[in-house]
Amino acid sequence: MSFFLFLHRCFCKVFGSTVNMDSPVMICCMCHITDVSKSMSARQKLEAQLTENNIVKEELHLLDSQNTVYKLIGPVLVKQDLDEAKATVGKRLEYINGEIQRYETLLKDMERKSEQHREVLASLQQEYQRAQGIPVAKA
Amino acid sequence: MAGNMNANYDLPQGVERLKEEHRKVVKDCKGQITHWKKVEKDYESLQERLVTLPDKLSYDIMVPFGPLAFMPGKLVHTNELTVLLGDNWFAKCSAKQAETLVEHRKKHVKNKLDDLHKVMKNFQSRAGFTEDLEKMTNDNGDFVDIKEKVEEEEAGTKGKHRVAHKPKSKPKEEYVVQLEEEREEEEEEAEGEDGESSKRVLSEEELWARLDELERMEDEQDERDRMDSTDTNGEDTSSSSSEEEKEAEAGREAQVNGQSQCENQASVSHIVQVNGIAKPQHDEEAKEDDDEEEEGSSLPTIYFCHTVEPKKVRINTGKNTTLKFSDRKEQKQQGKRKKKNGKTNSHSIQEHHKITSPSDIYRVFVDVLNGELVPRKSILKSRSRENSVCSDTSESSTADFEERRTFFGRAQSHDDATHSDASDGITEEDSPSISLYPNGRFEAFSGTVVEKDPLPSSIPHLTIAPPALPTIPERKQEEVSSEVPQEPIKRVSKFKAARLQQK
Numbered sequence: 001m002s003f004f005l006f007l008h009r010c011f012c013k014v015f016g017s018t019v020n021m022d023s024p025v026m027i028c029c030m031c032h033i034t035d036v037s038k039s040m041s042a043r044q045k046l047e048a049q050l051t052e053n054n055i056v057k058e059e060l061h062l063l064d065s066q067n068t069v070y071k072l073i074g075p076v077l078v079k080q081d082l083d084e085a086k087a088t089v090g091k092r093l094e095y096i097n098g099e100i101q102r103y104e105t106l107l108k109d110m111e112r113k114s115e116q117h118r119e120v121l122a123s124l125q126q127e128y129q130r131a132q133g134i135p136v137a138k139a
Numbered sequence: 140m141a142g143n144m145n146a147n148y149d150l151p152q153g154v155e156r157l158k159e160e161h162r163k164v165v166k167d168c169k170g171q172i173t174h175w176k177k178v179e180k181d182y183e184s185l186q187e188r189l190v191t192l193p194d195k196l197s198y199d200i201m202v203p204f205g206p207l208a209f210m211p212g213k214l215v216h217t218n219e220l221t222v223l224l225g226d227n228w229f230a231k232c233s234a235k236q237a238e239t240l241v242e243h244r245k246k247h248v249k250n251k252l253d254d255l256h257k258v259m260k261n262f263q264s265r266a267g268f269t270e271d272l273e274k275m276t277n278d279n280g281d282f283v284d285i286k287e288k289v290e291e292e293e294a295g296t297k298g299k300h301r302v303a304h305k306p307k308s309k310p311k312e313e314y315v316v317q318l319e320e321e322r323e324e325e326e327e328e329a330e331g332e333d334g335e336s337s338k339r340v341l342s343e344e345e346l347w348a349r350l351d352e353l354e355r356m357e358d359e360q361d362e363r364d365r366m367d368s369t370d371t372n373g374e375d376t377s378s379s380s381s382e383e384e385k386e387a388e389a390g391r392e393a394q395v396n397g398q399s400q401c402e403n404q405a406s407v408s409h410i411v412q413v414n415g416i417a418k419p420q421h422d423e424e425a426k427e428d429d430d431e432e433e434e435g436s437s438l439p440t441i442y443f444c445h446t447v448e449p450k451k452v453r454i455n456t457g458k459n460t461t462l463k464f465s466d467r468k469e470q471k472q473q474g475k476r477k478k479k480n481g482k483t484n485s486h487s488i489q490e491h492h493k494i495t496s497p498s499d500i501y502r503v504f505v506d507v508l509n510g511e512l513v514p515r516k517s518i519l520k521s522r523s524r525e526n527s528v529c530s531d532t533s534e535s536s537t538a539d540f541e542e543r544r545t546f547f548g549r550a551q552s553h554d555d556a557t558h559s560d561a562s563d564g565i566t567e568e569d570s571p572s573i574s575l576y577p578n579g580r581f582e583a584f585s586g587t588v589v590e591k592d593p594l595p596s597s598i599p600h601l602t603i604a605p606p607a608l609p610t611i612p613e614r615k616q617e618e619v620s621s622e623v624p625q626e627p628i629k630r631v632s633k634f635k636a637a638r639l640q641q642k
């Protein structure tokens with residue numbers, strides 16, 4: 001978000017009030033930045049879940065079938081089979097890994113897009129400066 | 140300077156920012172470490188409790204009712220525990236099994252703590268590095284600013300001033316200019332070894348005094364040179380520009396002084412004669428020394444100057460010989476020695492084993508034939524290829540070739556001698572014109588090189604012209620050494636030759 005604010009300031013400085021803030025470039029930028037941050041936070045959450053499920057898996061290994069395993073579903077502790085529990089946890093782990101991969105690719109794409117937008121902004125800035133320079137030279 | 144100032148202003152800001160970031164990371168790490176340490180302690184107390192819990196069948200406790208009230212009660216089934224495994228999974232297990240689980244979790248916590256410690260240490264060291272960097276940029280650290288000063292100074296050039304006819308040949312005044320810088324460097328290197336930046340600014344008086352000193356020495360050297368230049372190897376003292384001489388002189392002097400001042404950088408100061416233009420033909424030494432020069436950054440500022448090739452002195456006679464000034468003297472002396480001892484003494488080979496240039500190789504590795512020193516010829520020399528298929532590669536070898544063919548016998552030596560006398564003091568540029576006169580032929584290298592035994596071809600040549608013995612081999616050697624650099628020089632030479640011919 002800070003980057004967006006910075007861009008906003010730059011844009012205003014460069015183009016002044018004549019440029020509409022709803023210009024497509026700025027909007028795109030904004031969206032991208034929020035998306036990026038969202039993806040980042042989601043990915044971090046997934047990371048935490050990944051570690052947690054790993055620990056659960058290991059601890060289930062330490063137990064034997066004599067112990068009863070429960071799963072908390074809402075307010076209810078539901079009895080589960082140990083093997084079933086192990087399988088469930090394994091499946092969850094795989095799911096989490098897949099999600100992480102997906103988010104990674106998403107992030108990469110978004111990074112690329114934001115880079116493009118940044119370049120566009122920079123070029124616009126340069127143009128403006130050039131335009132500014134010419135009237136100064138003339139005057 | 141404004142740019143510099145801005146950079147200086149930005150630098151501390153950037154460094155501050157960097158340090159701030161480092162500090163933030165370190166603080167975060169510390170916070171996390173405290174958190175995980177607390178967790179570890181909790182687990183340890185839990186372990187203790189688990190050990191003691193099954194001791195009794197039931198405990199009398201005060202059971203918490205809500206956030207504010209307690210009720211007396213009993214803790215039963217002390218060995219049955221429902222453990223949260225994570226992610227909404229529970230397991231019923233005994234106290235001992237619970238203890239195993241706790242142990243397993245403690246391992247994880249310890250790993251996390253180790254990682255955090257490592258990260259903290261990393262960032263602390265990084266902060267230290269940035270501090271060092273800041274210190275170094277601000278104070279006199281080991282890093283040095285390399286600047287190249289381009290000044291226009293008049294330092295009393297003696298002799299005629301050469302005017303640049305071509306853009307390539309820069310006016311030689313610049314040589315003089317950079318002498319000062321070179322001297323500055325010398326003195327800096329000598330004095331500022333301990334890294335004192337205050338001494339890098341030398342006094343004007345010192346510089347001027349040094350300049351005068353060098354001028355005097357140059358004059359003396361010129362005198363000596365003129366006296367010595369009776370031989371074909373006479374050094375080019377009058378024809379070359381005075382600046383060139385001065386430059387070479389100064390270089391040698393600088394070398395001498397450099398040696399006196401700082402041994403390891405003597406060669407550096409020698410080579411750092413400024414030419415402004417980095418000419419394509421660099422002496423190997425020059426290149427190496429130049430590199431040394433740049434690397435020798437023990438001071439806050441090093442005044443870097445482009446290397447200049449040592450003065451190319453025309454060495455006797457019509458042969459194209461461009462040799463470095465320092466090499467010239469050495470060879471001349473060695474030539475004289477050889478001349479004196481060459482007849483009988485076969486041990487004269489041992490005299491000069493010092494090899495400083497490729498031409499020295501030919502001087503050192505000489506054959507002894509008939510009690511005389513017969514220098515080996517390079518395969519590139521026409522002499523060695525008398526009967527070979529290939530043609531000559533250079534004008535000089537062409538000249539040799541022709542001379543040998545046309546002027547056989549003593550006349551040849553005379554020719555050489557006359558050439559040497561005549562061309563004594565003539566710049567290298569004359570050589571193409573002179574050598575072309577007898578030949579009128581200029582062949583390019585055919586591409587075939589047949590190495591011949593140099594002895595048979597050289598014997599008649601040398602025995603016939605004993606007086607020219609010291610000179611011819613030297614000249615040949617010089618040719619060899621200068622053959623390569625000659626090629627690019629030729630273009631310049633012709634113009635110079637034309638100009639000199641006009642004079």
